[in-house]
Amino acid sequence: MSIFGMEFKSNIGKFFAWLIVLSILTGLSMAFYQFMLDPSTKGIFDSFIGSLSPTMQSVFNLDPEIDYTDLTQYIGFIFQFIAGLVAIFAMQLGARSLAKEQGTGDIEYIYANPVSRDEIYWQKFLANFILFFLFCLCFAAITFGLSLILQPTTLRKADLLLGVLKTFLSVFVIGLVYLGLGMFLSSLFNSQQADEGACVLIVLLSALIIILLKMFVGLEAAGYFILEGFKGISVVQGSFSLISLVAGGLVFVLGLVFGYLIYNAKELKY
Numbered sequence: 001m002s003i004f005g006m007e008f009k010s011n012i013g014k015f016f017a018w019l020i021v022l023s024i025l026t027g028l029s030m031a032f033y034q035f036m037l038d039p040s041t042k043g044i045f046d047s048f049i050g051s052l053s054p055t056m057q058s059v060f061n062l063d064p065e066i067d068y069t070d071l072t073q074y075i076g077f078i079f080q081f082i083a084g085l086v087a088i089f090a091m092q093l094g095a096r097s098l099a100k101e102q103g104t105g106d107i108e109y110i111y112a113n114p115v116s117r118d119e120i121y122w123q124k125f126l127a128n129f130i131l132f133f134l135f136c137l138c139f140a141a142i143t144f145g146l147s148l149i150l151q152p153t154t155l156r157k158a159d160l161l162l163g164v165l166k167t168f169l170s171v172f173v174i175g176l177v178y179l180g181l182g183m184f185l186s187s188l189f190n191s192q193q194a195d196e197g198a199c200v201l202i203v204l205l206s207a208l209i210i211i212l213l214k215m216f217v218g219l220e221a222a223g224y225f226i227l228e229g230f231k232g233i234s235v236v237q238g239s240f241s242l243i244s245l246v247a248g249g250l251v252f253v254l255g256l257v258f259g260y261l262i263y264n265a266k267e268l269k270y
Contacts, residue, residue, distance in 0.1 A: 007127035072163025076236035090175035094182020180255030187259040
């Protein structure tokens with residue numbers, strides 16, 4: 001079996017596990033949309049947001065400008081938070097890709113075949129890239145299916161589909177940035193030390209830095225981070241930060257390049 005095939009097959013279980021869990025979480029989150037259509041419940045929710053200071057509104061991503069009765073905006077709103085979980089999944093794909101064979105002893109089998117480190121690195125990245133793309137595609141289809149159940153009569157299916165696609169453009173781009181970081185992280189280890197805990201910690205640290213920047217520096221500084229500047233609701237509303245997109249693209253490219261250089265230079269343990 002090729003390196004690509006081995007990598008793809010080894011992550012299929014993780015693919016379905018994350019897809020099922022996140023689909024259930026999305027379904028539960030979307031169920032609350034019905035409460036937004038009730039005037040009394042919506043009034044209580046709006047009063048709660050209004051009672052918060054502008055800083056706290058931004059910290060909790062409760063923008064008073066969001067129309068929570070618009071299903072496309074509501075989906076973009078809940079995926080501000082779900083995108084962080086998708087980022088963890090994407091980073092795990094990259095973080096375990098280069099180190100796991102050394103941890104399990106399969107590295108001897110790989111190097112017994114006529115294959116270069118270049119092929120190993122890029123085939124593993126390509127397998128994880130395609131797997132993550134398929135994950136986002138399946139997740140978007142499930143989300144669109146769930147949204148059809150809640151679709152108001154005033155909202156056209158084409159507009160709903162466009163809103164879901166915009167949201168998942170955000171999810172896909174954010175995930176790619178963390179996939180690149182995962183590849184870099186994996187190149188640093190000789191075993192499966194780059195485990196789920198490290199990925200969770202890095203994503204949570206990113207979120208914590210964004211919160212601290214919002215509280216003590218300002219929204220503009222927080223917007224440089226891809227998790228904030230290119231979040232789902234911003235893409236749906238067309239108010240995303242181009243700087244965050246450029247910065248995220250730079251992190252993705254640098255993660256891949258430095259991961260490649262480190263992996264090619266390191267001494268592998270058989």
